[in-house]
Amino acid sequence: MIEQIGIPTAAGTFDAIAAGPADGRPVLLLHGFPEAAVSWEHQVATLGAAGFRAVAPDQRGYSPGVRPEDPAAYGIGELVGDVLGIAEALGWSRFDLAGHDWGAAVGWWTADAHPDRLRTLTAVSTPHPGALAAALRTDDDQRLRSGYMIEWRQRGVTERRMLADGAEALRRMFEWKVPPSRVDEYVRRLREPGALTAALNWYRAGRPDGRIGRISVPTLYVWSTEDVAFGSTAALDTENWVTGPYTFEMLEDVSHWVPEEVPELLTGLLLRHLGQ
Template structure:
């Protein structure tokens, strides 16, 4: 069982779940998650001989939630990773992230390769820098209906998600999973006029085998404590991140890298698309792992397959 404690990082208190002894591995969750999304991998990696730490990142769970939206830039988030490694008494760590956590992991490996021994991203590839700020670009392309633009409106998504958190997490976790059967090829997630983000999801008739009532209750309790504003502030910094990271335009990830994705993830671009993106961004990448039947919550939907892939990757770097 993981041990829970608080670590002081960059003037914030970050709650972490920790298990095992050995080389340090950080597990960074995505949106809308918290340390609990790594519950299976914490044990699997600890049993493989690693000290595994899964934080609630800033704004989430039991960690501090700065009031200012400006406190959630990618420089703050990557700085928390570096600060956490050092606060845990280490000089380096393996950094693994899912969804937004993958973006933080990729960014940390790009900006501070001296502290990252190896990096793995789940579900989200290393981002390619576009010619325009991303929120502006999606606003113009999709007439403001892209879900990033829905999230950037202060108070709107918070009200929708917070109205009935139990319904919110049933819809989000099932709706983006590989168990939801989509009719036709997935398109961009566009919020319907006059509707909300949850209109894009679906109510499960029954929970899939990987998701229990206890899991839903854990998510509800965490977000009733933290709210949704901190997590949504990550999205509200997308244009600012584009400005702040201009120095790293064209920079590549020079540490060993692994990418894992479910083949039913809406963002799945096919093996060729994955290899092309990884080769451009992370030339020392390993063969990507594509998990059959899994959707966006790949480490929760297929914990054994993801655990095996991560253990193999880390062992290859020993």
């Protein structure tokens, strides 16, 4: 059974969904843009039923209790700090970490900076940031795919465009692969005052300080062939950025929205990875 919980940290209180016994093996799941913790609902429920303690927070900017206005407050250091702050608040010294989209990016950076805290990493959609940076330098296809990241830095203009005409642009992002009721929920949340700007601040925070290294944590990377944001160049190069045990799963004919488009398939891969 899924619970709604609050997680108080020094940054503020994160809203979250959770399932499973309090003493179960801890798993933290991080959502991406423009979603929320509920994108992991199927995985959280299934992990909880399997005896894990699964927690998925609404991340910084998405939780009303952690919604700073300054874009600089959404830098990768702050986002990784939130992961550790949430783990501390939950009493977790070590845990499994899974992320999709931006949540996967935060996962990669957390695994690089704090490998001692993670049992495993599962990254969905987003390749290792080093592989993505290399693809952006050398691959025209990836540069084209990533063009939106620059466009979305325009404050005010982007918000108005995304919310115009009943949030049509926001709704189209989901490519009709996410249930309409879930899309309605995301739109409702992002229409709250300041919410969409906070979510877009992830793109406006500037480049990370320092370079990311190779990952020693046991890693599962899941990439789908119909992902509009991330092409095969960075996806296939990601293995060169992991020194620990590595599993790559390529999902044919699946879009970017993996956790919600193929929830059973992803949950099965995740459970197998955790079992190893």
